[in-house]
Amino acid sequence: xxxxxxxxxxxxxxxxxxxxxxxxxxxxxxxxxxxxxxxxxxxxxxxxxxxxxxxxxxxxxxxxxxxxxxxxxxxxxxxxxxxxxxxxxxxxxxxxxxxxxxxxxxxxxxxxxxxxxxxxxxxxxxxxxxxxxxxxxxxxxxxxxxxxxxxxxxxxxxxxxxxxxxxxxxxxxxxxxxxxxxxxxxxxxxxxxxxxxxxxxxxxxxxxxxxxxxxxxxxxxxxxxxxxxxxxxxxxxxxxxxxxxxxxxxxxxxxxxxxxxxxxxxxxxxxxxxxxxxxxxxxxxxxxxxxxxxxxxxxxxxxxxxxxxxxxxxxxxxxxxxxxxxxxxxxxxxxxxxxxxxxxxxxxxxxxxxxxxxxxxxxxxxxxxxxxxxxxxxxxxxxxxxxxxxxxxxxxxxxxxxxxxxxxxxxxxxxxxxxxxxxxxx
Ligand SMILES: C=CC1=C(C)c2cc3[nH]c(cc4nc(cc5[nH]c(cc1n2)c(C)c5CCC(=O)O)C(CCC(=O)O)=C4C)c(C)c3C=C
Ligand SMILES: [Fe+2]
Numbered sequence: 461x462x463x464x465x466x467x468x469x470x471x472x473x474x475x476x477x478x479x480x481x482x483x484x485x486x487x488x489x490x491x492x493x494x495x496x497x498x499x500x501x502x503x504x505x506x507x508x509x510x511x512x513x514x515x516x517x518x519x520x521x522x523x524x525x526x527x528x529x530x531x532x533x534x535x536x537x538x539x540x541x542x543x544x545x546x547x548x549x550x551x552x553x554x555x556x557x558x559x560x561x562x563x564x565x566x567x568x569x570x571x572x573x574x575x576x577x578x579x580x581x582x583x584x585x586x587x588x589x590x591x592x593x594x595x596x597x598x599x600x601x602x603x604x605x606x607x608x609x610x611x612x613x614x615x616x617x618x619x620x621x622x623x624x625x626x627x628x629x630x631x632x633x634x635x636x637x638x639x640x641x642x643x644x645x646x647x648x649x650x651x652x653x654x655x656x657x658x659x660x661x662x663x664x665x666x667x668x669x670x671x672x673x674x675x676x677x678x679x680x681x682x683x684x685x686x687x688x689x690x691x692x693x694x695x696x697x698x699x700x701x702x703x704x705x706x707x708x709x710x711x712x713x714x715x716x717x718x719x720x721x722x723x724x725x726x727x728x729x730x731x732x733x734x735x736x737x738x739x740x741x742x743x744x745x746x747x748x749x750x751x752x753x754x755x756x757x758x759x760x761x762x763x764x765x766x767x768x769x770x771x772x773x774x775x776x777x778x779x780x781x782x783x784x785x786x787x788x789x790x791x792x793x794x795x796x797x798x799x800x801x802x803x804x805x806x807x808x809x810x811x812x813x814x815x816x817x818x819x820x821x822x823x824x825x826x827x828x829x830x831x832x833x834x835x836x837x838x839x840x841x842x843x844x845x846x847x848x849x850x851x852x853x854x855x856x857x858x859x860x861x862x863x864x865x866x867x868x869x870x871x872x873x874x875x876x877x878x879x880x881x882x883x884x885x886x
Contacts, residue, residue, distance in 0.1 A: 524650050524683055525595030531575040533872040534729050535717060536879060538602035539811070539834050540707055543692055544648035546655035547678040547813035549735060549830060550663070551606070551641025551865060552670035560613040562669040563643075564884040567603065569665045570645070571878035574601035574658075583661040591657035597650045599658055603879045604644040604733055604867030612642055618724055618883055620868050622732055622837050629850040631861065638737065638863040641673040646733070646832070648813075650683055674863070676737060678813025678830040689772065691764060695814050695827050696745055696858070698757055699764030702772055703795070705807055715807040715841070716834050718871075726882040729871030731834045734808075734842040737815070737863035740828040745858045756854040758793025766795070794855040798845050808833040808841040828859065838866060 529537045554563060573583050580596040582589075610619035645662055649655040663672065680692050694700040705712050713719075718727045745753070750761055758776070759766055767788045768777035778796060780788045789796050800807045813830040820826035835841025849856060873879045 522595075525597050527598035527650060528580070528596040529578060529598055529600045531571070531578045531601070531873070532875050532877075535731070536602045536869055536872045537578065538600035538646050538648055539716070539731055539809070539869070541598065541600055541648070543680045543701075543811065543813075544598055544600070544655075545650045545680055545682045546648065546652045547680070547830065548645075548647040548655055548659045549676045549678070549813075549832075550645045550647075550659065551673040551675075552643040552645070552666055553673045554609070554612050554642050554670050555668060558612075558669045560615065560884060563609070563613050564878075564881075566643075566666065566669045567880045567884060568878040569667075570601075570603060570662055571873055573661050573665055574603075574879075577601065577654075577658050577661060583664075586664065588657060588660055590660065591651075591654045594651055594654050597654040599649040599654050600647070601658060601662070602646040602733075602869060604646075604869040605880065605883070606641050606644060606865065606867050608640065609642040613884075615883065618726065618886070620724055620727055620732075622839065623866060623868055624839075626734070626838070626864060626866055627843060627847070629846055629861070631850050631852075631856060632864070633860050633862055635863050638674040638676075640865050643670060644733070644735070644865060644867040644869075676815060676830055676863075677817075678815045680813055689764060691772065694812070694829055695740055695742065695816070696753070697761055698753075699759070699761075699772065700812070701810060702759070702764050703799075705809055711807075714836065716809050716836055718836050722836075726880075726886055727868060727870055731836065731869050732838050732841075733865075733867045733869050734831075734833050734835075734838055735863075735865040735867070736829075736831040736861050738829045738831050739826065739860040739862050741824070741858050741860065742827060743824050755790050756794060756858070758789040758795040767793075790854065792852070792854045794849075794853050797848055797853040803844045803848060806841055806844040808835045808845070834869075 529541055531537060558566075576583060577591070578596055578599050578601065580591075580594075582592070605623075607619065607623045607625065610616050610623075647655055647658045647662070649658065659675075666672075689699050691699045691701045705715055716731055718730050720728045722728055748756070754761055754767060759772075764772035766774060766776035768774075768780040776789060776795065776799075778787075778789060782788050796802065810831065810833045812832055814828070815830050816825065816827040818826055833842055870880050870883060873881065
């Protein structure tokens, strides 16, 4: 087993219970929860409730389709679950006529829809049938608030200090139109149609209250494609996610989530998402030899092991030298430079999607990473590490940050509550 990067999934209404993914990409706990004692029954019942007209044989849920995350809980879904095969990120701006009241109604509608769809049920009104016949497929929907939301709704007093604009990094090439936004929605699912279905339902729910500011579409390896490596690869071919904080580590919650009693109080058990659309300059990258590529990261491409030796899970020996006396993990290697112990303890949970939007106007692939990282405080997570990368690690010349967002993602909604209710009605 590797030093597994894929965190846990939510399988109960009020807690996150870890779920290492099995070789087919499905959590045993999820299977137990859905396909086990009650799960397949729940899945079938959910489907039957929504799609009663479909013949029974039209909904043969595979183990993939049966995967289900819970909407209600301590934290919102979509943070600690394993990576899903499909993702959509959408930012909305409130429309001119919309105020706090309309925003509250929108979050209520969105929460109701998310809860239904995550249970494999159709949207309450005008369902499009796109996910008909499919199970929940590990769908998660996550909602966040951008800095501008608080100005638009007159809630400046409630705005977290942690939503201060990210510093401008010298290497940034940011498109403002595809950055930030009043509201942010992250959708993930292991089935493309299930993810698209949720996207359309949530867009329609926005009605006249909010309009789409930007949308980005991403993907990861499909569950079942391989048993090894368990950690995902990115579009540069690297195993990416090895050293993510582990949910069972003692300081995981402190690093990733705002504590009970944290400020502002409505953010208790919430987290901050930094979203960066990072273009990979693949034509340049692919000209490097594998050895050169490995020196850029400091890890082997084949299995993710540190260049100092061992397996993916082996601790990196930062001081090891070769016969010539040179460090085997170069001093500017990305995996050396980004380590918490090189950045005053800065830690973040990376949960990205890859993206590919064809060939851009500059004639090279518009492809890269929808880098999403989660932390209790971006000033103690993303910012110090990106400051260091901005000064130039070995990877910097092969990537370009083209869009950026920072969002406050409140804790999970309790039963009967909608996401953000403590902010909007507090
Ligand atoms: C500011 C934070 C980071 C950005 C931006 C970033 C971009 C980025 N990273 C890769 C590929 C890899 N990153 C790896 C490790 C790693 N990266 C960050 C942070 C950022 N990366 C951290 C905190 C770490 C872990 C450091 C540690 O604790 O050891 C790795 C190595 C494997 C792993 O641990 O995940 C790879 C590969 C790309 C391609 C990229 C931008 C496109
Ligand atoms: Fe990285």
